[in-house]
Amino acid sequence: MDEPDVREAAALLAHARRVVVFTGAGISAESGVPTFRDALTGLWRRFDAQALATPEAFRDDPALVWGWYEWRRSRVRRAVPNAGHLAVAAIEARVPDSVVVTQNVDDLHERAGSVAPLHLHGSLFAPRCSVCAHPAPAPDDAVREPGDGRRMSPPRCARCRALVRPGVVWFGEALPAGALEAAVEAASGCDLLITVGTSGLVYPAAEIPQVAARLGARVIQVNPERTPLDAVADVSLRGPAAQVLPALVR
Ligand code: BV8
Numbered sequence: 001m002d003e004p005d006v007r008e009a010a011a012l013l014a015h016a017r018r019v020v021v022f023t024g025a026g027i028s029a030e031s032g033v034p035t036f037r038d039a040l041t042g043l044w045r046r047f048d049a050q051a052l053a054t055p056e057a058f059r060d061d062p063a064l065v066w067g068w069y070e071w072r073r074s075r076v077r078r079a080v081p082n083a084g085h086l087a088v089a090a091i092e093a094r095v096p097d098s099v100v101v102t103q104n105v106d107d108l109h110e111r112a113g114s115v116a117p118l119h120l121h122g123s124l125f126a127p128r129c130s131v132c133a134h135p136a137p138a139p140d141d142a143v144r145e146p147g148d149g150r151r152m153s154p155p156r157c158a159r160c161r162a163l164v165r166p167g168v169v170w171f172g173e174a175l176p177a178g179a180l181e182a183a184v185e186a187a188s189g190c191d192l193l194i195t196v197g198t199s200g201l202v203y204p205a206a207e208i209p210q211v212a213a214r215l216g217a218r219v220i221q222v223n224p225e226r227t228p229l230d231a232v233a234d235v236s237l238r239g240p241a242a243q244v245l246p247a248l249v250r
């Protein structure tokens with residue numbers, strides 16, 4: 001990671017008045033939470049995340065899909081926020097007009113002290129009825145079905161007895177309108193957007209950094225790899241979030 005780039009990025013942050021921090025699964029990687037693409041290891045290795053994270057997959061095999069989300073939720077429960085999450089919370093504390101927008105479905109930003117991150121893709125901790133949308137508790141004593149150890153029967157809605165589903169946004173589903181509108185508004189009015197740990201491949205979330213850049217914000221990218229967002233980044237810091245972000249808020 002280039003020291004001059006870090007100094008340039010730190011100077012951009014020091015002068016920014018309205019900051020948006022836009023995060024993807026990479027910021028949780030160092031907490032041991034697999035990214036979406038890596039969330040299919042071991043028992044799940046022969047599945048395709050993009051096929052499993054769909055309404056059709058839940059319709060066809062609700063116990064398999066519920067079992068995958070329960071496995072992911074248990075991984076998040078055992079994880080702790082890393083220095084990257086804590087640095088994001090420090091940025092929020094330092095810049096009064098700052099907004100965190102996340103594609104992640106974990107609760108690590110909240111546990112690191114971020115006040116009200118905008119979850120564009122929902123949350124593992126907000127299951128709801130698949131029919132009447134009545135909120136359901138996130139069970140912590142879920143029991144795996146005998147057999148391959150993947151399937152778990154989803155609970156039933158207390159109100160209408162339909163199956164409870166994960167509270168996430170699946171492929172082909174609309175994002176929560178309120179969160180998306182608030183994210184676009186923040187990106188439209190910020191003078192700095194920091195994009196952390198996202199490949200920028202999933203839409204419409206990937207529009208957020210592009211909206212900010214189009215409307216004149218400076219953009220800092222934190223990612224060990226190149227991504228399509230290189231095209232809109234003023235500075236790309238090639239390193240892991242838990243190492244790079246603390247250097248920006250020192
Ligand atoms: C929509 C929740 C329309 C679920 C997620 C064809 C058919 C249907 C739709 C489409 C189609 N073609 C395109 C689309 C649109 C589609 C889309 O964008 N597809 C992509 C694949 C092309 N989008 C949708 O379907 C969206 N909805 O369009 O609806 C509509 C409108 C109105 C009415 C009805 C319908 C919904 C998209 C949301 C899907 N849900 N998550 C769950 O989690 O199970 S998306 C999911 O994948 C994640 O949330 C994340 O956002 C995304 C990518 O996941 P990851 O790979 O894990 O993360 P990321 O990409 O961020 O990559 C990790 C990065 O971190 C890497 O770059 C890596 O280098 C970096 N990294 C690694 N370690 C570190 C690090 N960085 C820093 N530090 C480190 N240590």
Ligand code: ZN
Nearest residue numbers: 129132157160
């Ligand atoms: Zn219901």
